[in-house]
Every structure is written in structure tokens, then in C-alpha cells.
Amino acid sequence: LVFDQDGCITVRGSGIRGVAIGSGDGGEIIIHRGKYVIELFGQEGVGIGAFNTDINFMIHDVNMYFNMHPAKNVAIGSFAGNVKVVISRALFRCVSGGILSTGIGTLFGETADVAIDHANVSMDMRANKLSALGMATKETNVDLRDVGFRVKSEGKEAVSCGNIERKGTVKFINCDVDSIVKNGLDYDIGVEEEKWQLHSRSRKG
Numbered sequence: 001l002v003f004d005q006d007g008c009i010t011v012r013g014s015g016i017r018g019v020a021i022g023s024g025d026g027g028e029i030i031i032h033r034g035k036y037v038i039e040l041f042g043q044e045g046v047g048i049g050a051f052n053t054d055i056n057f058m059i060h061d062v063n064m065y066f067n068m069h070p071a072k073n074v075a076i077g078s079f080a081g082n083v084k085v086v087i088s089r090a091l092f093r094c095v096s097g098g099i100l101s102t103g104i105g106t107l108f109g110e111t112a113d114v115a116i117d118h119a120n121v122s123m124d125m126r127a128n129k130l131s132a133l134g135m136a137t138k139e140t141n142v143d144l145r146d147v148g149f150r151v152k153s154e155g156k157e158a159v160s161c162g163n164i165e166r167k168g169t170v171k172f173i174n175c176d177v178d179s180i181v182k183n184g185l186d187y188d189i190g191v192e193e194e195k196w197q198l199h200s201r202s203r204k205g
Contacts, residue, residue, distance in 0.1 A: 001021070001022065001027070001028075001029045001030070002030045002031075002032075003029075003030070003031040003032060003033075003034060004032045004033060005033060005034045006033055006034055007034060007035070008034065008035040008036075008037065009021075009034060009035070009036050009037070010036075010037040010038075010039075011037070011038050011039070011040075012038075012039040012040075013039075013040050013041070013042070013045070014040070014041040014042050015042045015043075015045075016042055016043045016044070017042070017043060017044040017045070017051070018040065018042065018044075018045055018046075019045070019046045019047075019048075019049065019050065019051060020038045020040060020045070020046070020047050020048065021036070021038070021047070021048045021049075022046060022048055022049045022050050022055070023050055023051075025050065025052065025053055026050040026052070026053030026054050026055040026078065026081055027050070027053075027055060027056075028055065028056045028057075028058075029048060029049070029055065029056070029057050029058075029059075030057075030058045030059075031048075031057075031058070031059045031060075031062055032060065032061060032062075033061045033062060034062055034063075035062070035063040035064075036048070036062065036063070036064045036065070037064075037065050038064075038065070038066045038067070038068075038075070039066075039067040039068075040067070040068055040069065040070055040073065041069050041070060042070045042071075043070055043071050043072065044070055044071070044072045044073070044079065045068065045070035045072075045073045045074075046073070046074045046077070046078070046079055047066045047068060047073075047074065047075040047076060048075070048076050049074060049076055049077045049078050049079075049083070050078045050079070050081055051078070051079045051080060051081075052078075052079070052080050052081060053078070053080075053081040054078065054081040054082040054083070054109070055077070055078050055081055055083055055084075056083070056084045056085075057076065057077075057083070057084065057085040057086065057087070058086050059076075059085070059086065059087045059088070059090060060087065060088040060089050060090065061088075061089050061090070062090045062091070062092075063090070063091045064076075064090065064091065064092045064093070065093045065094075066093070066094040066095070066096070066103075067095050067096075068094065068095070068096035068097075068098070068101065069096065069097050069098060070098055071098045071099045071100070072098060072099055072100040072101070072107060073096055073098050073100070073101050073102075074101075074102050074105065074106065074107055075094045075096065075102070075103045075104060076103070076104045076105075077102060077104055077105045077106045077109075077112065078106045078109050079106070079107055079108065080106070080107070080108040080109055081106060081109045082106065082109045082110055082111045082112070082136070083105060083106045083109060083111075083112050083113070083114075083136075084112075084113045085104055085105075085112075085113070085114045085115065085116075086115045086116075087104075087114075087115070087116045087117075087119055088116070088117050088118055088119065089117075089118050089119065090116075090119040090120075090121075091119070091120050092104075092116075092119060092120070092121045092122070093121075093122045093123075094122070094123050094124070094125065094132075095124045095125070096123075096124075096125045096126070096127065096130075097125070097126045097127060098126075098127045099127055099128050099129070100127060100128070100129050100130065101125055101126075101127035101129075101130040102130060102131050102132070102133075102134065102135035103123050103125065103131075103132045103133060104132075104133050104134075105131060105133060105134045105135040105136060105140065106135060106136050107135060108137060109136050109137065110136055110137055110138040110139070111136050111138060111139045111140070111141075112134045112135065112136035112139075112140045112141070112163075113140075113141045114133050114134060114140075114141070114142045114143070115142075115143045115144075116143070116144050116145070116147050117144070117145040117146055117147065118145075118146045118147070119146075119147050119148070120147070120148045121144075121147055121148065121149050121150070121151075122150045122151075123150070123151040123152065123153070124151075124152045125151070125152065125153050125154070125155075125158070126153075126154045126155060126158075127155045127158065128155050128156050128157065129155060129156070129157040129158070129164065130153060130155050130157070130158045130159070131153075131158075131159050131160070131161060131162060131163055131164070131190055132151045132153055132159075132160055132161055133160075133161035133162075134161050134162050134163050134168065134190065135163055136163055136168075137163070137165065138165070138167060139163075139167050139168045140161075140162050140163045140167070140168035140190065140191070141168050141169050141170075142161045142162065142168070142169070142170045142171065143171045143173075144171065144172050144173065144175050145171075145173040145174060145175070146173070146174050146175065147172075147175045147176075148175070148176045149172070149175055149176070149177045149178070149179075150178045151178070151179050151180070151181075152180045152181075153179075153180070153181045153182070153183070153188075154181070154182040154183070155182075155183060156183060156184045157183060157184065157185060158181060158182070158183040158185075159181065159183070159185070159187070159188055159189060159190035160179045160181050160188055160189055160190075161189060161190060162189055162190025162191040162196075163190045163191075164185075164190060165190075166187070166190050166191050166192050166195075167191070167192075168190075168191050168195065169191060169195045169196065169197075170189060170190075170191050170195065170196035170197070171196070171197045172196075172197065172198045172199065173197075173199050174199065177198070
């Protein structure tokens with residue numbers, strides 16, 4: 001799928017299982033410009049991406065807003081496949097609630113690679129188990145450069161980025177990070193301490 005338009009695309013849906021933009025079979029999604037407003041309710045939902053297979057994203061020069069409230073939800077990514085996401089020059093906001101949730105990543109896929117640069121990213125998420133960026137079952141790699149990253153993450157197993165297994169890497173290079181995490185864990189970033197790098201101004205609460 002290729003989007004190369006300057007208008008606003010709005011998708012609102014409610015159902016047992018669905019994808020607002022994308023398919024069940026993965027592939028590649030390229031979004032060059034425009035504004036995208038996605039609002040989903042139901043049991044299982046993906047805002048932009050795929051359900052069952054791997055998918056790659058190239059996204060830049062966009063304004064995106066997600067209101068995700070299926071019990072199990074992914075704003076950008078895959079429900080069960082591996083994901084690679086590259087986002088540049090973007091305004092991204094996600095509000096979500098449910099049982100399992102990730103803003104950008106995969107719920108049940110093995111790997112998630114998320115790279116964002118020159119963007120403003122804001123997440124307000126509540127779920128029993130969640131990660132704003134990542135959430136893959138085996139390995140998550142997050143690389144943010146020149147990004148304003150605001151995240152409120154609340155749940156029994158909630159992290160700001162990475163995964164609950166703490167396998168992968170996280171890098172914040174020249175970022176403004178404001179992270180508030182409330183969980184039942186003894187950590188708020190889902191990687192081992194020696195695997196994350198922070199070279200930026202940050203505020204953690």
C-alpha cells in the first residue's frame with residue numbers, strides 16, 4: 001500500500017476483529033504525507049498494519065492520531081507478525097486502553113524494529129500488559145533520534161518501550177523524554193539496563 005496525499009483520512013470501526021488500514025497478509029506500507037485519524041473498538045484491532053504476517057513500514061511527513069480501544073490492539077504494526085517501522089518527520093499521538101496493547105510494534109510477533117527521527121510522539125496507554133514501542137515476544141530494538149517522546153503507561157505489566165522479557169535494545173539520541181510508568185514490575189523500560197542508551201534531556205516519573 002502506498003499513500004501519497006495531502007488530505008485527511010479518517011477511519012472509525014467497531015467489530016470482533018479488524019484492520020483499519022492494511023490487511024491480514026502483511027507486506028509493505030508506505031505513507032508519504034497526509035493526516036490519518038484512526039478510532040477502533042471491539043475485541044482485536046490493528047490501526048495500520050497486518051494481522052497474521054510480517055510487515056514493513058516507511059512513514060514520513062505525516063500527522064497521525066489513534067484512539068485504540070479493542071481488548072487487544074496495535075496502533076501501527078502487526079498482531080502476530082514481525083515488524084520493521086521507520087518513521088521520520090511526524091506528529092504521532094496514541095490513546096489506548098484494553099488488555100494487551102502496543103502503540104508501535106507487535107503483540108505476538110517475535111521481533112520488532114522501530115526507528116523514529118525528527119518527530120513528536122505522545123502516548124497515553126492503559127492495559128494489563130503493554131509497551132508503547134515494541135512488545136515483541138523475543139526481541140525489540142527501538143532507536144529514537146531527535147524525538148520528543150511523551151509516554152504515560154499504566155498497567156500490571158506496562159513498560160514505556162521494549163518488551164516484558166527485557167530482550168533487545170533501546171537508544172534515545174538527542175531526545176526529550178518524559179516517561180511516567182505505573183506498573184507492578186521493578187522496571188519501566190523493557191530491556192536490560194546495559195542494553196539501553198540515553199543521550200538526551202529526560203524526565204522520568
